[in-house]
Amino acid sequence: MRVGTGKGAHGGIIGGAHGEFACAYGVGRAVVTTGSGGPGVTSGGLPGPSPLQGDRGAVAVEAAIVLPLILAVLLGVIDTALLLRAGVGLSAAVRSGARVASAEPRAETFASDAADAVARSGTGVALSDIEQLWIYRANSQGYPGPDGVSRFPSSCEDACVRFRFDQASARFVRQGGSWPASSIDACVGSAQAVGVRVVARHIPLAAGIVGPRQVAERAVMRFEPLATEGVPCRP
Numbered sequence: 431m432r433v434g435t436g437k438g439a440h441g442g443i444i445g446g447a448h449g450e451f452a453c454a455y456g457v458g459r460a461v462v463t464t465g466s467g468g469p470g471v472t473s474g475g476l477p478g479p480s481p482l483q484g485d486r487g488a489v490a491v492e493a494a495i496v497l498p499l500i501l502a503v504l505l506g507v508i509d510t511a512l513l514l515r516a517g518v519g520l521s522a523a524v525r526s527g528a529r530v531a532s533a534e535p536r537a538e539t540f541a542s543d544a545a546d547a548v549a550r551s552g553t554g555v556a557l558s559d560i561e562q563l564w565i566y567r568a569n570s571q572g573y574p575g576p577d578g579v580s581r582f583p584s585s586c587e588d589a590c591v592r593f594r595f596d597q598a599s600a601r602f603v604r605q606g607g608s609w610p611a612s613s614i615d616a617c618v619g620s621a622q623a624v625g626v627r628v629v630a631r632h633i634p635l636a637a638g639i640v641g642p643r644q645v646a647e648r649a650v651m652r653f654e655p656l657a658t659e660g661v662p663c664r665p
Contacts, residue, residue, distance in 0.1 A: 519554020535616035568625035617663035
């Protein structure tokens with residue numbers, strides 16, 4: 431350390447390039463500074479900004495960047511779990527509906543009974559979020575229409591019944607389509623198949639950022655062959 435510039439009680443000046451040493455004989459104290467004041471000390475000998483204050487600011491900036499990312503990942507994990515839960519619930523519901531319908535090939539209420547079974551089974555989503563419920567004659571690929579069709583049409587009309595959920599009655603009510611039970615083939619070896627399709631709306635947790643998704647499930651089962659005497663198994 432070099433002796434800086436200072437003035438004592440007798441007016442003497444001692445100079446140096448790197449620091450200052452001032453001895454005030456009149457008040458009996460000395461002030462020593464190094465360079466431009468050193469860490470935490472100004473060139474005038476007064477306390478300066480602490481290095482810890484800069485560290486705190488850096489931590490605050492990092493937290494402001496990282497925390498939203500962690501929150502987004504957490505919401506994504508939870509929402510994915512809820513989406514999987516909805517899929518599992520809807521899958522069980524359509525199987526329940528198909529099982530009921532397949533056991534009633536000659537009951538005129540087979541489609542409505544299947545819809546009620548879907549509602550009772552628990553879907554993993556609110557019933558009011560179910561946008562489509564179809565009970566239809568399935569081809570060999572499991573879709574409505576003749577063999578060779580491997581996609582769902584935009585509407586359900588022939589050999590297909592549509593339902594919607596009615597809030598007032600808390601059940602599915604018929605919306606359109608037609609499939610008379612008398613047209614069903616329920617003979618051994620040639621029995622037709624019934625399909626149940628559900629499309630539900632899933633509202634994500636981050637609804638303001640990510641839009642709603644659709645969850646669709648279907649199940650197909652063959653009608654149980656009629657064994658009752660006197661009841662024709664073919665239309």
